[in-house]
Amino acid sequence: MTGMGTDLFERRVVISGVGQSAIGRQLDRSGFQLTIDAILAAVADAGLTVDDIDGLAMFPGGGKANLPGYANGNLYEIQDALRVTTTWRQGIIEGMCLPFYGPAMAVATGQARHVVVWRTVKEGSAARNAGGRPAYGSTNSAAEGPLAWLLPVGALSPVCQLAPYTTRYMHEYGVTREQLAWIPVTQRAHAALNPDAVYRSPLTVDDYLASRMISSPICLYDCDVPADGATAIVVSAAETAADLRAPVGVEAMAGVVDGRPSWEQWEDMGRVGYATAAAMWARTDLRPADVDVAEIYDGFTIEAVWWLEAMGFCGPGEAGAFVEGGKRISLGGELPLNTWGGQLSGGRLHAAFGHTAEAVRQLRGEAGDRQVAGARVAAVTSVGGYEAGAALLTSWPR
Amino acid sequence: MTATPTAPVGIPPAVTEETAPFWEAAAAGRLLVERCVRCEAESFPPYGMCRACRGRDVEHVEITGPGHVYSFTVNYQRWMPGLEVPYALVLVEFAGHPGVRVFGRLRGCPPQEARIGMAVEVGFEPGPGGYAVPSFIAVAAESAVPAEGAAGAERAA
Numbered sequence: 063m064t065g066m067g068t069d070l071f072e073r074r075v076v077i078s079g080v081g082q083s084a085i086g087r088q089l090d091r092s093g094f095q096l097t098i099d100a101i102l103a104a105v106a107d108a109g110l111t112v113d114d115i116d117g118l119a120m121f122p123g124g125g126k127a128n129l130p131g132y133a134n135g136n137l138y139e140i141q142d143a144l145r146v147t148t149t150w151r152q153g154i155i156e157g158m159c160l161p162f163y164g165p166a167m168a169v170a171t172g173q174a175r176h177v178v179v180w181r182t183v184k185e186g187s188a189a190r191n192a193g194g195r196p197a198y199g200s201t202n203s204a205a206e207g208p209l210a211w212l213l214p215v216g217a218l219s220p221v222c223q224l225a226p227y228t229t230r231y232m233h234e235y236g237v238t239r240e241q242l243a244w245i246p247v248t249q250r251a252h253a254a255l256n257p258d259a260v261y262r263s264p265l266t267v268d269d270y271l272a273s274r275m276i277s278s279p280i281c282l283y284d285c286d287v288p289a290d291g292a293t294a295i296v297v298s299a300a301e302t303a304a305d306l307r308a309p310v311g312v313e314a315m316a317g318v319v320d321g322r323p324s325w326e327q328w329e330d331m332g333r334v335g336y337a338t339a340a341a342m343w344a345r346t347d348l349r350p351a352d353v354d355v356a357e358i359y360d361g362f363t364i365e366a367v368w369w370l371e372a373m374g375f376c377g378p379g380e381a382g383a384f385v386e387g388g389k390r391i392s393l394g395g396e397l398p399l400n401t402w403g404g405q406l407s408g409g410r411l412h413a414a415f416g417h418t419a420e421a422v423r424q425l426r427g428e429a430g431d432r433q434v435a436g437a438r439v440a441a442v443t444s445v446g447g448y449e450a451g452a453a454l455l456t457s458w459p460r
Numbered sequence: 461m462t463a464t465p466t467a468p469v470g471i472p473p474a475v476t477e478e479t480a481p482f483w484e485a486a487a488a489g490r491l492l493v494e495r496c497v498r499c500e501a502e503s504f505p506p507y508g509m510c511r512a513c514r515g516r517d518v519e520h521v522e523i524t525g526p527g528h529v530y531s532f533t534v535n536y537q538r539w540m541p542g543l544e545v546p547y548a549l550v551l552v553e554f555a556g557h558p559g560v561r562v563f564g565r566l567r568g569c570p571p572q573e574a575r576i577g578m579a580v581e582v583g584f585e586p587g588p589g590g591y592a593v594p595s596f597i598a599v600a601a602e603s604a605v606p607a608e609g610a611a612g613a614e615r616a617a
């Protein structure tokens with residue numbers, strides 16, 4: 063039995079549509095146009111029209127940006143262009159991390175029936191314009207808030223902030239780079255089957271080990287790919303399912319921050335995401351073995367490691383052995399991992415927007431050459447640690 | 461060496477009411493953290509509030525070394541034009557100061573010799589915008605504490 067009863071708010075909603083713009087390393091179109099492309103595609107994918115939409119949300123809110131190219135598709139301008147009347151809106155930067163969490167709360171409580179949430183990045187173009195991946199916080203002249211303890215000492219990128227987690231994890235569990243390489247290598251093989259992925263050419267463990275170090279032990283292929291592209295997701299009331307083209311169920315979701323909400327102050331850098339995963343599993347009868355496909359966050363390789371362990375797909379410290387050789391996490395394996403290539407090869411669409419879009423496609427059987435046969439349960443997770451979200455999505459009807 | 465030593469490349473801190481005492485002490489080479497007047501717990505970074513008992517009456521106390529490295533990275537990427545690389549960044553904790561972990565540079569050894577558990581002394585170096593930033597100094601290898609020997613690190617050196 064579930065500990066929470068059957069009246070979970072997330073069971074009152076479905077994900078009805080996903081849509082994406084073109085996705086690429088650099089695209090010569092504005093973030094605004096990419097946003098509109100994705101929203102119109104997602105609404106059509108849901109079987110709805112723009113006039114059905116009564117809620118809008120975007121990540122990040124308020125146009126807040128710490129990185130060049132980070133925030134696009136301003137909520138006010140998008141609403142004005144689409145000519146939509148809203149009964150609910152939200153900008154999400156801090157929060158529940160999963161793109162559909164806030165919209166699901168709004169729909170489940172009757173504040174809106176069909177909410178569109180979007181995330182648009184132009185970080186690929188921004189990196190090109192900066193002559194390389196730019197420093198975090200370089201949109202401001204001084205490092206404010208938590209960045210004051212990171213940027214001035216030279217931790218100028220999320221890479222430098224995540225690297226000590228990787229160092230500590232490898233130290234505690236004896237996991238090697240040769241093992242971890244299989245995450246980006248296997249995901250690249252998946253990306254080869256995804257025409258929208260940014261990088262699709264084969265990658266080997268030798269390529270990984272020979273690649274340049276960015277901030278040790280994180281090498282080039284441990285980092286997600288700055289990209290240009292927009293993803294939109296439509297969250298609808300489950301009672302409208304009959305009007306929808308191909309909805310997907312939300313079985314359970316949670317986001318728990320149980321440590322210090324700070325990259326450098328997080329207490330135990332070898333263990334991240336466990337409280338979120340435990341809270342999520344407490345809301346469902348499904349177990350890790352029931353998951354058919356894992357679209358788990360991979361801003362860096364180590365983040366996928368966190369979620370493999372925290373979600374219980376393997377034990378603490380076992381992710382290296384779990385992924386080694388790639389068989390378990392391949393399309394035909396027991397836990398196909400980031401079947402679109404993930405952010406490591408598919409592009410840094412960020413905040414689990416790309417992961418959610420892929421999960422929906424897999425559960426509908428619409429994932430083309432990379433389809434996992436008979437996928438009925440998908441795990442989706444976002445970031446980890448100081449902000450974290452985890453969910454199970456299911457094919458519809460349940 | 462092409463960069464001017466007196467003008468390090470980087471992004472300076474925005475100094476606030478809460479953080480001004482830290483940065484002022486840093487300029488004098490001293491590492492300050494907040495200590496609760498009521499329960500004596502130490503907190504970092506400074507919030508003007510005790511993270512243990514939520515008391516608002518805090519004073520500033522100096523932490524002296526050595527500390528030990530909880531984790532680290534060696535950065536090779538030139539994130540900004542003119543940034544000198546590589547350099548090691550270390551997360552340093554101090555035995556007997558459970559609320560305190562400080563991110564900083566590492567000097568006194570090649571960056572590639574950074575190790576978890578290594579002993580470091582407190583130090584600062586010129587940073588961006590004229591601010592002094594934490595820059596820990598590697599303690600000679602023969603006096604370093606074992607990797608898991610955090611307790612008693614102050615005595616070991």
Ligand SMILES: [Zn+2]
Binds near residue numbers: 499501511
């Ligand atoms: Zn106190």
